[in-house]
Amino acid sequence: MASLDPRVNRLPAIAESVSPKAPLDQFGTFEVFVQPKEGKPFQHEGIVHAPNLEMAYVLAKEAFTRRFTCTTLYVVDTREVFASPMTEGEKNSYDFIEDVPAEGGAKVSFEIYHLTKRGKQHMHVGSVKAGSPREAMVLAKVKFNTSKVVYNVWAIESDKIRFTSEEEKELWLTLPEKKFRDASDYKGGDKLKDFLERQN
Amino acid sequence: MSIALKELLYKMADDQLILGHRNSEWTGMGPLLEEDIAFSSMAQDKVGQSLALYTLLNQLGESDPDTIAFTRNANQFHNCVLVELPNQEYDFSLIRHFLFDTAEALRFEMLTRSSYEPLAQLATKIRGELRYHTLHANTWIKQLGSATPESIGRLQKSLDYAIPYALGIFEASPHEDDLIKSGVFEGEQKLKEKWMAKVESIITQTSLHLPDWNLAQPLFGGRQGKHSEHLQPLLDEMSEVFKIDPTAEW
Amino acid sequence: MYGGGNTFEGIKTDSIALEDPIKLAEFEARIARGEKIEPSDWMPQLYRKQLIRMIEQHAHSEIIGALPEGTWITRAPGFKRKMSLMAKVQDEVGHGQLLYSAAETLGKPREQMIEDLINGKSKYSNIFNYPTFTWADCCFISWLVDAGAIVNQLANAKGSYGPYCRALDRICAEESFHLKYGHHCVIYLASGTAKQRQMFQEALNRWWPPMMHFFGPSDKISAHTEVLMRWKVKMGTNDDMRNQFLDMYVPKIWELGFTIPDPNLKKNPETGRWDYTEPDWEEFKRVINGDGPCNKERLEVRRIAEERGRWVREALKTSKTAYVTPLA
Numbered sequence: 001m002a003s004l005d006p007r008v009n010r011l012p013a014i015a016e017s018v019s020p021k022a023p024l025d026q027f028g029t030f031e032v033f034v035q036p037k038e039g040k041p042f043q044h045e046g047i048v049h050a051p052n053l054e055m056a057y058v059l060a061k062e063a064f065t066r067r068f069t070c071t072t073l074y075v076v077d078t079r080e081v082f083a084s085p086m087t088e089g090e091k092n093s094y095d096f097i098e099d100v101p102a103e104g105g106a107k108v109s110f111e112i113y114h115l116t117k118r119g120k121q122h123m124h125v126g127s128v129k130a131g132s133p134r135e136a137m138v139l140a141k142v143k144f145n146t147s148k149v150v151y152n153v154w155a156i157e158s159d160k161i162r163f164t165s166e167e168e169k170e171l172w173l174t175l176p177e178k179k180f181r182d183a184s185d186y187k188g189g190d191k192l193k194d195f196l197e198r199q200n
Numbered sequence: 201m202s203i204a205l206k207e208l209l210y211k212m213a214d215d216q217l218i219l220g221h222r223n224s225e226w227t228g229m230g231p232l233l234e235e236d237i238a239f240s241s242m243a244q245d246k247v248g249q250s251l252a253l254y255t256l257l258n259q260l261g262e263s264d265p266d267t268i269a270f271t272r273n274a275n276q277f278h279n280c281v282l283v284e285l286p287n288q289e290y291d292f293s294l295i296r297h298f299l300f301d302t303a304e305a306l307r308f309e310m311l312t313r314s315s316y317e318p319l320a321q322l323a324t325k326i327r328g329e330l331r332y333h334t335l336h337a338n339t340w341i342k343q344l345g346s347a348t349p350e351s352i353g354r355l356q357k358s359l360d361y362a363i364p365y366a367l368g369i370f371e372a373s374p375h376e377d378d379l380i381k382s383g384v385f386e387g388e389q390k391l392k393e394k395w396m397a398k399v400e401s402i403i404t405q406t407s408l409h410l411p412d413w414n415l416a417q418p419l420f421g422g423r424q425g426k427h428s429e430h431l432q433p434l435l436d437e438m439s440e441v442f443k444i445d446p447t448a449e450w
Numbered sequence: 451m452y453g454g455g456n457t458f459e460g461i462k463t464d465s466i467a468l469e470d471p472i473k474l475a476e477f478e479a480r481i482a483r484g485e486k487i488e489p490s491d492w493m494p495q496l497y498r499k500q501l502i503r504m505i506e507q508h509a510h511s512e513i514i515g516a517l518p519e520g521t522w523i524t525r526a527p528g529f530k531r532k533m534s535l536m537a538k539v540q541d542e543v544g545h546g547q548l549l550y551s552a553a554e555t556l557g558k559p560r561e562q563m564i565e566d567l568i569n570g571k572s573k574y575s576n577i578f579n580y581p582t583f584t585w586a587d588c589c590f591i592s593w594l595v596d597a598g599a600i601v602n603q604l605a606n607a608k609g610s611y612g613p614y615c616r617a618l619d620r621i622c623a624e625e626s627f628h629l630k631y632g633h634h635c636v637i638y639l640a641s642g643t644a645k646q647r648q649m650f651q652e653a654l655n656r657w658w659p660p661m662m663h664f665f666g667p668s669d670k671i672s673a674h675t676e677v678l679m680r681w682k683v684k685m686g687t688n689d690d691m692r693n694q695f696l697d698m699y700v701p702k703i704w705e706l707g708f709t710i711p712d713p714n715l716k717k718n719p720e721t722g723r724w725d726y727t728e729p730d731w732e733e734f735k736r737v738i739n740g741d742g743p744c745n746k747e748r749l750e751v752r753r754i755a756e757e758r759g760r761w762v763r764e765a766l767k768t769s770k771t772a773y774v775t776p777l778a
Contacts, residue, residue, distance in 0.1 A: 003747055004581050005521035006437055007225050010286065014757045026561040027763075028771025046617070047551050047776040048234045049560065051343070051766040058339045059234035061332065062241040063547055066540075067624055078774050086490045088480065115778075119486030119612040122778065152488070154777075168335075173328035178248070180533045186630035188637040192705075195641035199707060224523055224536050228516035229751070231759025233547040233560075240540040244533055251529045266528045290762055344765050351765035441585045442527040448643050450527035450585075450635075 029078040030056035032064050033124065035071045042074070042124040044113065044154075053077065057162045061171065067181050070172050072164040080160040082133035084153040088118065093152050094145045099138055103131035108157055110136035112144060115152035122154055133157070204375030205316060206260060207278070208385055211373075211423055212307070213253035214279035217269055218431070219300060220246030221438060222287055231290050238336060242297070245329045252326075256318050270442040274432040280422040282365035284431040291354035292362065294344070298337040298402070299366040303395045305330040310391060315383035338402050345406030352407045359403075363411055367418030370395070461500060463677055469494045481682055486612040489555040489778065500683055501611055502556045503572075509549035510567045510574035514748050515595075516542040518578055522588040534631050538592060541628065545621050552613040555776050568753045576734060577660045579742030586639055586646075586653035593632025594657070594699060598664050600625050601695045610682035613778055633702070640706040647707075654703070655711045662712075662729040663737075665692040671731065696724040 003009050027049040033042040045064045050056035056075045065073055084093045093115075107129040113122040125144045130136035136155040144150075164171070179185040223243035230236030254265035262268060282300060287293050308330055311323035344351040370392040379385040396413060403410050421427070441450065466474070473492050480487065487493055516539050523539055526532040550560045566572040577595055582588050600622060607618035639650040666672060666688035678684040686694075696715075703710060714727045737745070 003521075003751075004583060005517070005751075006524060007229070007520070008747065008751055010225075011229075011751065011754050012758070014754045026559055026773050027766065029774045029776055031777060044778060045620075046548060047554075048547075049232070049773075050234065051768050051771060054339055055343060055766070058336050059238055062238040063234050063544060066237070066241050066544075067627075077771065078777060079772070081777055083490075083777065086488050088485055089483075118488055119615045121616065168331070170328035171332050171335075174326060178244075180244075180248075180530065181537045181627060183626040183630040186534075186627070186634040188630075188634045191641055192637050195637070196705070198641075221524065221532075227523055227536060227539050228513075228520040228543055229755040229758075230543075231755075231762035233513075233543060233550070235762075236543045237540055237547065240536060240543070244536050244540070247529065247533055247536070251533075269529065270527070289758060344762070347765035348761075350761050354761065437524050439527075440525045441522070444527075445643055445645060448646055449638055450531055450642075450646075 027051050028056075030060070030075045031078050031081055032056075032060040032073060032075050034064055034073045036069050038071050044122040045073075047078065048075070053162045065172065065175070066178075070175060072169055072172070074161050074163045076156050076161045080156055082137070082155045084137060086115075086152050087149075088151060090149060091151075092145070092149045094141045094150055097137045097141055097153070100134050103135050105131050107131055108159060110140075110155045110157055111161065112136070112140040113154040113156075114144070114150045115154075116148055116150055118151055122152065127158060202260065204373065204378040204382075205384055206257060206262065207373055207375055208379060209253050209257050209260075209319070211278040211280075213250045213257065213268075214277045215283050215300070215304070215369075216246045216250035216253065218277070218279045218434065219283035219296075220244070220248075220250060221434065222283065222285075223293065223297070225287055226290075226293065239293075239297075242301075242333050242336065245326075245333065249326060249329070252322055256322070259318070266442070267446075270439040271446060272435070274427045274435055275425040277425065277427065277431060277435070278423050279427075279431075280365070280368045280371065281419055281428050282362065282368055282422075284422075284428060284434060285365065286430055288358075289354070291344075291351075292358040294337070294340055295355060295358040295362050296366075297333075298341045299362055299399065300369065301330070301333040301337050302398050302402075303366070303369050303391065305334045306394045306398060307391055310386050310394075313383075314385060319384070341402055341408075342405050345403070345408045355406075356408050359408055360411065363416050364419045367392075367416060368420050368422055371418070371420040371423040373423065461496070461675070461678070463496065465496050466494060466677070478680070481610045481680075486615060487610050488612045489775070496677070497681055497683065498556050500678060501614065502553055502558050504683065505549055505553040505556075505611075505614055506558065506563050506566075507573050507575070509546045509553060509563065510572060511578065512542045512546035512549060513567070514574045514578045514752065515591075516546075517748055517751055518580070518582045518744075519588050519591050521582045522585055525585070527585065531635070535588070535592075538628055538631060541624050545617075545624070548617040548620060549614075551776050552611075552617040555613045555778065557775060559773060564756065568749060568756060570740065570749060573738060575664070576738050576742070577657075577664050578748060579737050579745045580657065580660050581744050583656070584649050584653060586649035587657065589632060589635040589639060589650065590653045590657045591632070592628060593636050594661060594703075595664065596625060596628040596632055597699050598661065598691075598695050600629060601691055601698070602665070605685040605691065608682070609685055613776075616778070636706065640708070651708055654708055658711050659729060659733070662692065662726065663731075663734045665689075665695065667731055667734065668728070693723050696726070700724070 029047050030050055031047055032045045034045045035042045048056050048060045048063055050059050060073060060075050085096045087093045109127050109129055111127050112125050114125050115122045128136050128139040128143055130139050133155045137153060140153060220243045223239060227240040230239055251265055254268050258264055308323040311319055314320040345355050370388040372388050376387055380387045474494060477493060520539050523535055526535040550563060554560055603618050603622050607615055607622055636650060639646045669687045669689040672688055675684050712727050714725055716725055718725045
């Protein structure tokens with residue numbers, strides 16, 4: 001292939017594949033949550049596909065936090081996210097969560113998230129200790145259901161999450177200095193003004 | 201002292217620039233989308249780190265970073281040969297990333313204690329970037345180094361090929377003693393020992409094996425400006441637009 | 451970077467009659483109220499199908515769009531441009547990743563979309579089938595193709611599908627750097643040496659016709675999209691988008707003293723809209739159907755990238771995780 005791109009000219013020739021890709025030949029799905037600033041809640045940002053939780057963490061870091069600000073992020077397997085029914089208008093999703101009797105046995109921590117506007121992100125609101133995701137939803141209803149309508153609730157068992165460790169927080173140390181990824185670093189105004197003055 | 205310090209800064213900066221340039225070639229062509237993004241970020245970090253080092257050199261009286269980076273010929277570059285080798289397949293690019301970045305992270309970690317204050321400050325500042333690079337490299341090597349016969353075979357072959365070049369990272373400077381005595385840098389030998397231990401600690405968690413260090417022959421020369429046939433074409437390509445008019449602002 | 455245009459050709463609205471009328475009415479009322487549709491909501495088949503098609507094309511355009519600018523990634527002049535261009539091209543890949551995820555919420559896995567791209571089954575923005583001969587072509591894309599894409603994306607971000615809106619909010623925020631960077635590059639060429647000015651003028655001459663094609667065929671000849679407008683899948687007509695772009699950027703190009711290669715281009719004081727020579731829609735169709743200067747290379751590069759990465763993906767596959775549709 002004679003290309004204008006020197007990189008393309010260096011590509012090896014590769015024969016047409018004989019075995020087409022199986023339709024579902026892909027990795028698991030992991031949900032990514034980011035804390036944009038210290039003191040702000042974590043918010044859902046999107047997904048990565050990865051073969052395991054650790055790889056998902058490594059890949060999510062640059063996919064979701066190479067721009068703007070970030071203090072920390074975490075990831076979890078999509079299958080670990082328990083969701084309430086999606087509502088709209090004045091209907092609160094919590095109203096569709098039926099009370100279940102408190103379950104015995106070991107209580108574990110669940111992180112709780114709210115969607116308060118359709119089309120926006122799920123935001124972290126806090127955690128509860130419960131024996132099951134269902135119970136976590138019920139406890140969240142008591143703890144976090146205020147006057148504001150919630151359209152969707154997520155509950156994720158904390159132990160299933162790959163958090164950022166305290167030492168790893170330095171991963172974002174130089175992010176604010178990467179100005180070359182920021183529109184504010186491209187001020188052409190003076191140059192343009194000089195140019196226009198020279199024209200006149 | 202100034203000569204020794206500049207030599208150290210030049211070789212580090214050249215390493216970072218050339219490897220950053222090589223790794224950027226994968227942008228848009230990586231093996232999976234998320235990895236494409238991650239690898240590109242690390243290439244950007246490397247070029248950014250080289251810029252920071254050239255800026256230190258500029259403060260010591262050398263030319264401005266663009267002139268240094270875009271107008272020298274291959275024999276004026278002090279990078280190790282490892283970083284200038286073509287990317288080949290992703291196995292080699294990953295192995296090189298692992299071997300080089302392990303050394304780089306350790307070097308900067310040592311330099312946080314440098315008596316040359318601006319370098320110590322830089323080393324402290326970029327520790328988070330380096331932590332990510334080694335986290336990324338280690339995670340990938342552990343994963344692919346224990347996965348399928350094909351991935352293990354590919355990584356092993358690339359590892360065998362890369363090791364002599366990787367040992368070339370630690371080619372001693374003629375000013376080694378000065379650097380050590382003045383507390384600027386603890387020296388290539390010490391770095392190499394730390395590096396071997398670190399590389400071993402990761403590789404032993406995989407199905408890969410390292411060569412006998414005593415038998416491995418380092419490939420030196422890069423630090424003295426003696427390069428493979430690959431560097432000059434890389435530089436010609438890198439400076440193609442810049443050299444249309446080196447006095448122009450682009 | 452996405453221009454639209456070829457997305458909705460030949461849509462068949464027959465299937466709407468087969469939908470449950472009560473659910474359809476609720477769905478349409480929800481959109482009319484300005485509420486977003488989320489993946490777990492009921493939606494008409496046609497809505498799902500057209501959204502997948504549109505978001506998928508958008509994602510492909512990002513991935514393929516990384517190639518013409520990537521052509522200059524190893525040659526960017528100077529540190530500042532080198533780092534910026536790397537970050538800019540990387541963002542395009544990142545946008546692809548975000549958009550594929552949004553399309554996946556509608557039920558089509560990413561690998562299947564990539565497969566369809568490589569096999570030529572799905573389209574991407576036509577403009578990336580043109581070559582970047584010089585650094586100035588690369589600057590043209592960074593500034594003006596991205597500008598065109600932003601016009602389109604800002605409109606689409608007000609659309610009805612939640613996951614697409616979320617992706618676009620993020621993408622538009624990131625694109626502000628692209629636009630500023632691209633304009634910065636062009637200001638430097640414009641105010642530089644005679645050679646630099648000439649480079650950009652030549653790039654402008656080459657890229658203006660595909661830029662006019664970018665927003666898709668004229669409303670006079672493009673397919674009927676009334677239902678898609680009502681469902682807020684399509685947010686503006688092709689001509690509206692083109693006009694908005696001309697309004698915002700023609701003055702900026704002229705300000706730099708460049709000549710746009712269309713003698714008929716001027717703002718009509720009576721209509722408030724731009725007059726221009728009708729773009730060659732036959733060429734547009736020809737290129738979209740595979741016969742452009744770079745179609746073959748773009749897909750071939752993508753195919754080689756996939757094939758070279760195959761062993762990596764094979765090695766990483768494990769039964770411990772499973773593909774599931776993203777939640778949001």
